[in-house]
Amino acid sequence: MNIDVTDFGAVGNGYIDDTQNILNAYKKLVSSGGGTLFFPPGGYKFNLLIDNPNIMIRGSGRSAPTSQGGRGGTYFIPADFTKPCIQIGDGIKPINTITLKSFNMFGDKNAETSDGLVINGAYYINVDDFGVYDFGRDNIRIDGDKRPSFNIYFNQFLSKWAKGSAFKIVEAGSIYINNFLLSGRNSPSSYALYLDNGVLSAQNGWIQISSSLEGHVYLTGDRSKITGFNVNLDSNSSNDNIIELNYPSGAIHAYLIGQIIIDGKIKWRDGTVNDAFPNYTYMANLSWSQVSDVLTFGQSNAAGSIKYQQSNTKLYRINDNPQETVMLTGAAFRPHLTYEYPLQGIDGGAMWRNKETGQIRYRYDSRFPASDNAGVPFSTFVSVPASANSKGNPGEWSADEKYLYVCHKKDTWKRTKIESW
Known part of the structure; x- marks a missing residue:
């Protein structure tokens, strides 16, 4: 079944609260066993909890012409900034087979309790041709702490300028993103990507870090993991940025694996490292299925940088701090081969150069x-x-x-x- 929300009185001028009219259209769709809720070009102000399966929310596209506020196609704005604009699942009742397609979502960066899209205890979710901007908390958040959220697919989407996280996963796995752009905000608490016991598979996209502030990609929890192919981790800042793996007892499980392309100046920070345990050996792994012809090591021309160059691929050490480590399977390569920071085997053993004799x-x-x-x-x-x-x-x-x-x-x-x- 297909229902046009304007047939139920939705105005879509970006100012009038359309929540009740859209809710009436949604209830009619649910009573008919599911189908498509269609939004013609315009700006729709509402909040909606999708708590039944087999629902598609479809706009007219993100770039279709319209005069509404200079924003093209179909776009959504929360009527109540204390609730998500769209929430799929309540974390109690299992929800499945939901599709969101062809619209933008705009928030208010000053409304600190506002979220764009929240998925809570749902599975078999597809989001396609989608953009979300400027929410005061999280643009996109996937929660699985009460009921599992899994098999969630995002394709051809972008999420930018959240005051909290552009993309956040909490206690959820089997999350897949493709053809994407994630971008943080110039704020200490803003993240392009935040994983708390989250498992993400990413390909063909950009994770953009645009300031010198810390923590723009953050992994915490002993199950957090990103696997990727053709993922560009892009920093256009002149200062160091930080990817933080921050779980004291389980950081050895938190890592990036796959073909991660690093541009600009990125610094790894690990919450497990302190004066009592200055060895990074297990803490941060960059792994490639084939190291040959992918990585070479050398002294950075600019202190404090890790670089990837298409024509001459190099992964440089971070700086002259002897504690910094680049990981390959089986050993940790450190810039100073001293007994304090030796070359270590994963299963035991160490090798170093005697400071006095050079032996x-x-x-x-x-x-x-x-x-x-x-x-x-x-x-x-x-x-x-x-x-x-x-x-x-x-x-x-x-x-x-x-x-x-x-x-x-x-x-x-x-x-x-x-x-x-």
């Missing part, structure tokens, strides 16, 4: 050497010493046609004849 040392039984002289030295072949007091470190050795030379303590060599047998 490479290792221990197999721990990832955290107790001192610069812990473990044992790598046996290293060097040039033939000129005398018994030539410079050398324990573990270094050499040979010529007559003798085998071994350094058994610093700057002290012994030799023995080489004979056939």
Whole structure:
């Protein structure tokens, strides 16, 4: 069944409260077993809770011509800014098979309790050709804390300038976004993307960070994860921005995986790191299915940057702080190969360079050497010493046609004849 909301008295001029007329049209649709609620071009001021399945909310498009306030196509505005403009599910009754299509949604950034689209305890939800802007709390929020929310699909959409989060997932998984743009606001509490035990699959889109303020992509909870393909994490700020993984006991599970393309200056911050535990080894993983021809490592020309360049792909270390880490499967690569920040194996063991001698040392039984002289030295072949007091470190050795030379303590060599047998 198809119902035009204007047949039920909705005006759509952007000023008159159309809530009751749209609710009447919705109830008629529900009583008929579901169908499409159609909104012609115009601005509709209302709040609606969708609490029945098999409903489509369809506008005339986001760019269709109209003179309404300079905003094209069909657009929605909340009549009551203490409620979401559209809410799918109440977190109690399971709701499924809902489609939203071809409209924009505009909020008021000064109404701090207002949300655009809220999905709460619903599944098999499809959102397509959709834009949401300027809400005082969250533009889009998916909640699964009371009843699971899952199998939710967003395609060809953008969410910008929320005072809270442009896209927020709380206790929900199997969320898929494609052909998208997410953008935060220049505010310390504004996030382009916020995951609290949320699992998101993203492809073919942009996550845009546009200020020097912190936390514009935020992952918390031990189940938070983003998988992606052709996702551009774009910073157009001249200062560092932060992706924050902030869950003290479970940050090892919070990571980005896939082909994440990083432009501009991004800084990782991990809430588990402190003076007592200065090792980032498990905390932040950037993983590619194939590292070859994707990543090379080098010294950044500009301090404090991680870069991705299409013609010469490089993932640079963050800065000269020895605590910063770039992760690959099996090991953590640190800018300073010291015993405080060694090269560590995931399953154990550590390797570092002795500060005094420059010698490479290792221990197999721990990832955290107790001192610069812990473990044992790598046996290293060097040039033939000129005398018994030539410079050398324990573990270094050499040979010529007559003798085998071994350094058994610093700057002290012994030799023995080489004979056939």
